[in-house]
Amino acid sequence: MSYEVWAPAAETVELVHPAGTVPMARGEGGWWHPSSPVDARDYGFRIDGRGPFPDPRSRHQPDGVHGLSRVFDAVEHEWSDAAWSGRPLAGSTIYELHVGTFTPEGTLDAAVGRLDHLRSIGVGFVELLPVNAFNGTHNWGYDGVGWFAVHDGYGGPAAYQRFVDACHRAGLGVIQDVVYNHLGPSGNYLPEFGPYLSEGRGNTWGSSVNLDGPDSDEVRRFIIDNALMWLRDYRVDGLRLDAVHALVDERATHLLEELAVEVDALSAAERRPLTLIAESDLNDPRLITPREAGGYGLDAQWSDDFHHAVHVALTGETSGYYADFEPLDALAKVLERGFFHDGTWSSFRGRHHGRPIDIERMPGWRLVVASQNHDQIGNRAIGDRLTAHLNAGQLGIAAALTLLGPFTPMLFMGEEWGASTPWQFFTSHPEPELGEATAKGRIAEFARMGWDESVVPDPQDPQTFARSKLRWQELEEPGHARLLALYRDLARLRREHPQFTDPRLARVRVDFDADARWLVVHRGEILLTINLAKEERTLGIDGELLYSFGPTADAAARVGGGTLDLAPHAFAVLRSA
Structure with a gap:
């Protein structure tokens, strides 16, 4: 452990640990190093007399995001996945889950006990919502501030390694959802160390990350090193990149392209496929266009248009951003061309939106689609699933369109048996004022969708989190068991009929x-x-x-x-x- 830290503008930096304090010396590029040998399990940094603050690259925060960092050596784990050679995204099915609500225990070790269930419905990849350290006990994960640390409530970094190891032994790949466009509102000490955030720039969630301003070279390195950590040290098979449209980067080489180059190099070195999936609302196929053709060279991106078209066709709901998808030809167009908004007028945005996909060249598997996901359920007023509105036949149609369509299907935890539990927006901010602001912000968000603001649950209420936990005993109930059998049958049809995984969109x-x-x-x-x-x-x-x-x-x-x-x-x- 070298205990190095980047603090380019600091006058003094000290390493603080339970046994004392060690002065640090400035090195090249604003990096600081201990001036004498250090052997500390727990440590932090004092910057110009302020602190101590946790290490920005801390792997473990056992006492929360405000506490000292703890040394974690990733190489100590004895991996048992020697037979694992990776899995390509093409032809696979993704299963999205939130560790805290997937099982009653809400831990990574408990999730391992459900891997056989995922195999039974044909899952190829498990996609975890963000697991990095956040303030509080439970959260969706998008308020993370310790990007290199695994939330201790889930079991910490050692449990994460055990989970990935178990997935690989079960023949399942792991995709980790990562957030590089903003940081959470509590416990973000990065500005104490350096210009990690952009002054005067912001997005929906707060200040933008400094990707193109002064000293942004090290900020970009911070992000890329984090991505490589998941893929190399934890042997993760892919990353889902949250809201890449919020990455403000005016450099000639965009961060996404730079990241894709380094991940491709790591993939070659590791001799296994590594996948980058972008979440973007831009409907821009340049994200997934090869770099040789002028694109960023990412492997896949989400297509929310698929969700909207399926949702409207089945529910008839046409408020807010669903309005443009009311005609049935919207669903037909999405199935044939990937996007509905491909340069067309978007009434919700009040402008034209998107760019066409070249269906003769772009394989359908590069678009990840879902009839339900954490955003589309959790960002509804009461977090209601399709189960609350549709009969079994309609739920079956949603499943068939997703799993037998021309794209990469993604399931959201519990949908395979028609889970009756909602999945609501929940937080556990220890700061009362922050919790109150979050609750008010949620209510304001629903105005444009025309949803009843009075029924929005309080994100800070512990029952909002408790209600969102899956009830696995439902699998044994007749209606749920019948739907689960359908998902297993659809997985079998995908295996038996290669037409369902044919990548050629032009043939649809x-x-x-x-x-x-x-x-x-x-x-x-x-x-x-x-x-x-x-x-x-x-x-x-x-x-x-x-x-x-x-x-x-x-x-x-x-x-x-x-x-x-x-x-x-x-x-x-x-x-x-």
């Missing part, structure tokens, strides 16, 4: 009737037929019925005489004649 064709509320998704000779209407529909389709699902256990589809009879709110998979 959608027929639909907006008035009759049906559509047919053509994947070669395999057809996904969907009836969104409340009445039975007869389609002029002939072929072999491979699978069907509807609101009840009764037959959902009949094929014969050149026609397909499809029950209300049902779907069927056929091989065309």
Whole structure:
């Protein structure tokens, strides 16, 4: 342990540990080093007499984000995943989970006990919401301030290694959600050390990170080193990059491109695929365009347009940003072209939005889609899932569109059995004024969506967190068990029929009737037929019925005489004649 720290403007820096204080000497580039040997388990830094503050690169904060840092040696773990050679994103399914609400215990070790369940529904990657250190006991994770540390309540860094190791032994890759566009409101001591934040610049969540101003070279290095830490030291297989549209970077080489170059180099050295997935609301395919063609060279990005189109088609909800997706042809366009807003008018934004995808060249797996995810559920007024509004047949349609569509599907924890529990926005800020400001801010956010502000739960109420925990006993209940069986069947269909993982978007064709509320998704000779209407529909389709699902256990589809009879709110998979 070298105990180095970057503090370019400091006059004095001291290393503080329980046994005393050690002066530090300035080195090249504003880096400081202890002036005498140090062997401390817990330590912090005093900057110009202020502090002590935790190490900006601390791996472990056992006493919280305001306490001293603790040394953690990542190489001490004896890995048992020697047979793991990685997994490509293409053809895989992602499962998004929040450690604190995934199990009653809310720990990484407890989550290991559910990996066989994830395998049973065809999951290839487990995506963890942010696990880095934040102030308080529970949080979504997007208020993190210790980017290099694993939240101690989840088990800390050693438990994180055990979790990744167990996933690899089970044949599952791990994607870690990371936040580089802002820091949380409590415990952020980075400005005490250097110009990590941009003066006068901000985004929805606070001050922007200094990516292109003076001394930004080391700030960018801080971010890239953090990314490489997850991929190298913890053997994570990919990163989900939160809200990259909020990364303000006017350099000729954008941070995302620089990061992609270094991750590609690490992938070659590690001899396993490493994946970068961007969350972006820009609908800009340049993120996932190869660098040789002028793009950033990321592997994939989220497409919220898919969620919006599916949500509106099934629920009829058209408030706020859902308004543009009311026509059924919005869903058809998304299935064929990836984005709905690809240069079209966005009424919610009051301007044109997006850029077209070249479907002849861009493989569909580069878009990650979901009918439910932490944002789209948790940012609703009461955190209500689709389960609260749809019948079993409609939930089945959402699952079929997600898992049998032309993109990389992502499931949100519990959706596979129609979990009845909400997933609400929760915080545990110890500072009363911060908790009050957070609650008021949540209410203000819902004005444009037209949701009832009076029903918004208090994020600081411990029951808001408790209500959001999954109830695993629901798996044994008849309605939930039937839906779970559907997800397992859909995983089997993906394995048995390569048409469902064919990456060529140009081969996807959608027929639909907006008035009759049906559509047919053509994947070669395999057809996904969907009836969104409340009445039975007869389609002029002939072929072999491979699978069907509807609101009840009764037959959902009949094929014969050149026609397909499809029950209300049902779907069927056929091989065309």
